[in-house]
Amino acid sequence: MNHYKRIACSDIMNTIFSLVRLRAPHGRCMGTASSISRSQALDEEDPPCTGEKRRLTALDLAQKIRRERSKTQTEAEPPLSGQQKRVMELKQFSQQLQNVHPNVLAKHLHRGVLYKDDDIVVINKPYGVPVRDDGGGTSICSVLPVLSKMMDGSKVKSSSKLFPSLGLEKDTPGALLLARREEVVEHILNLNRDNQIQRKYWVITVGVPVQSVGVIDIPVIEREVTGSRPHYKMALSPVFRMKDSGDGLTRVRAHRQSHPAVTKYRVLDSSSGCSLVELQPLTSVKHQLRVHMALALACPILGDHKYSNWNKLSPQKLPDRVLEKLGLEQSKARYLPLHALAQQLTLSGTRQTEINVSCPLPKYFTQALRRLQLTYDKKGP
Numbered sequence: 560m561n562h563y564k565r566i567a568c569s570d571i572m573n574t575i576f577s578l579v580r581l582r583a584p585h586g587r588c589m590g591t592a593s594s595i596s597r598s599q600a601l602d603e604e605d606p607p608c609t610g611e612k613r614r615l616t617a618l619d620l621a622q623k624i625r626r627e628r629s630k631t632q633t634e635a636e637p638p639l640s641g642q643q644k645r646v647m648e649l650k651q652f653s654q655q656l657q658n659v660h661p662n663v664l665a666k667h668l669h670r671g672v673l674y675k676d677d678d679i680v681v682i683n684k685p686y687g688v689p690v691r692d693d694g695g696g697t698s699i700c701s702v703l704p705v706l707s708k709m710m711d712g713s714k715v716k717s718s719s720k721l722f723p724s725l726g727l728e729k730d731t732p733g734a735l736l737l738a739r740r741e742e743v744v745e746h747i748l749n750l751n752r753d754n755q756i757q758r759k760y761w762v763i764t765v766g767v768p769v770q771s772v773g774v775i776d777i778p779v780i781e782r783e784v785t786g787s788r789p790h791y792k793m794a795l796s797p798v799f800r801m802k803d804s805g806d807g808l809t810r811v812r813a814h815r816q817s818h819p820a821v822t823k824y825r826v827l828d829s830s831s832g833c834s835l836v837e838l839q840p841l842t843s844v845k846h847q848l849r850v851h852m853a854l855a856l857a858c859p860i861l862g863d864h865k866y867s868n869w870n871k872l873s874p875q876k877l878p879d880r881v882l883e884k885l886g887l888e889q890s891k892a893r894y895l896p897l898h899a900l901a902q903q904l905t906l907s908g909t910r911q912t913e914i915n916v917s918c919p920l921p922k923y924f925t926q927a928l929r930r931l932q933l934t935y936d937k938k939g940p
Contacts, residue, residue: 646891661697664688665705673734674916675710678743680721681904681916682706684735686896686923690726699723699735725751725758728846730862733760733901734918750906751843757905760838760848761827761920761935763898763927765867765881766858767834771826775851778817779844788872792865793846795854820844822851830932831884834858837902848899861927862895884930898927 664685671683684690684699692698703721711719722738724747736756738744750756780796783789796817799808821841828835836858838848846866853859853866859875860866867875874893882889900921906914920928928935 646887646894659688659697661702662705664697665702665709668699668702668706669709672710673918674914678739679724679747679906679914680710680737680739682735682737683918684727684732684901686730686732686921689729690723690735703737724748725756725843727901728899730897731760731899731901732918732921734758734904734916735901736904736906754841755907757839757903758901759903759905760840761900761902761924762836762838762848762852763861763924763931763933764834764836764852764856764858765861765875765877766832766856767829768824768826768836768856768858773824775820775822775824775855777820777851777855778813779820779847779850780814780817781845784870786871790872792869793844793850794869795850818842818844820847820851822848824851824856827935828933832878832880833861833884833931833933835928835933835935861898863897864893864895881931884932885927886930896923898924900924 667685668682671685672680673683674681682699688697688699690699692701700723703723707719707721719739722741722744723735724738724744725736727733727735736747738747747756778796778798779793781791782794783791796814798811798813800811801807802809819842823839823841825837826834827837836852838852840847849860849863849866853863854869862875864875865872874889875895877885877887877889877892882892885895887895900918902918902920904914904916904918927933
C-alpha cells in the first residue's frame with residue numbers, strides 16, 4: 560500500500576512541476592527542457608504570453624517616475640513670461656560658446672567664410688570667442704589648423720596655414736581678416752598703417768549723439784580706478800582744455816603714455832532713446848570705440864558693462880524706457896551682450912582692385928534693433 564501511495568504522490572508532483580514549467584508567474588512563457596533550472600527559466604527573455612500583463616522592468620519604472628515627476632513640475636510651475644524667456648535666451652547665448660569643442664568651432668567658421676582667395680580669408684567671428692587665448696582655451700587661433708584643412712578639402716594632404724592679421728575683441732563678432740602666408744601678414748599690416756584697410760563697425764548705443772556725423776580725435780590712456788575693487792580701464796587723455804576765462808580751448812602737453820585715437824562716426828537711426836551708429840576707427844587702440852562712445856559722446860554701447868560706469872564695476876544702468884523696450888528688468892541687464900559688430904571690411908592695394916566684405920548681423924543684434932525700433936538699409940552701406 561505504501562508503495563502505491565508513493566507512486567501517486569510522485570505523479571502528482573511531476574504534474575504540478577510540469578504545469579509550473581509551462582506557465583510561469585508574471586506572464587512569462589517558460590521552456591520545457593528539463594535541463595534548464597527554474598531560476599534560469601525565470602531569467603529568459605521569452606516573448607510575453609497572450610492575455611497576460613507584461614512584467615514591468617526597472618527601465619519601465621524609471622520612465623514612469625520621470626513622467627510623473629515632470630507632470631508634477633509642469634503643474635506646479637507656471638509658464639514662463641515673455642520677460643523670463645528673454646532672460647533665458649540671453650543666459651544661454653552667453654554660455655553657449657564657453658566650452659565649445661574645437662572641431663565644432665572650426666566647422667562653424669568654415670560655414671561662415673565671407674571671402675577667400677590665394678592670399679587672404681575673411682571669416683565671420685562669433686561672439687564670445689577670443690582671437691588668441693594664452694591660457695590654452697578654445698580660440699580662433701587654436702582651430703586655424705583644422706579650418707585650413709577643411710578649406711583645402713579633408714581628403715587633400717596640404718601644408719597650408721592661416722594666420723590672424725588684424726584682431727577683434729572677444730565680445731565683438733564680425734569680419735575677421737586672416738592671411739594664408741606669413742609674408743601676407745606683413746603686407747596687411749603695412750596696408751593698415753597706410754590707411755588702405757577700412758573697418759566699419761555697427762553699434763547700438765544708449766543715448767543719441769548730439770551731432771549725427773563727426774570725428775572724435777581724443778587720445779586714450781590706461782588708468783587705475785581706485786576703490787573697493789581697484790581695476791584698470793582705458794580713459795580719455797585730451798590734449799585740449801577749457802581756458803580759465805571760459806571763452807575757448809587751449810592746448811596742453813600730451814601724456815607720454817597716451818595713444819592717439821581717432822574715430823569717425825555716423826548715426827544711421829535713432830529711436831526709443833537709443834541709436835544705431837556706424838563707427839570707423841582710423842587708429843587701433845585697445846577699447847578705442849567703447850571709450851570714445853561712453854566717455855567722449857556720453858552714449859555708451861548697449862551691453863558695455865565696463866565703461867558705462869567709470870568709478871565701479873557693475874552692470875550697465877539702463878533707462879526705464881529702454882528696459883521696457885528690451886523686455887528686461889534692471890537686475891537682469893547684466894546678461895546683455897556687447898552690441899558691437901565688425902560689419903564691413905574694405906581692402907585696397909591687393910591683387911584685386913578692391914575687396915569689400917560685409918558681415919551679416921547676428922540674431923541677438925537684429926532682435927535688439929527690432930525691439931528698439933531701429934531700422935537700417937538691408938542692402939548694406
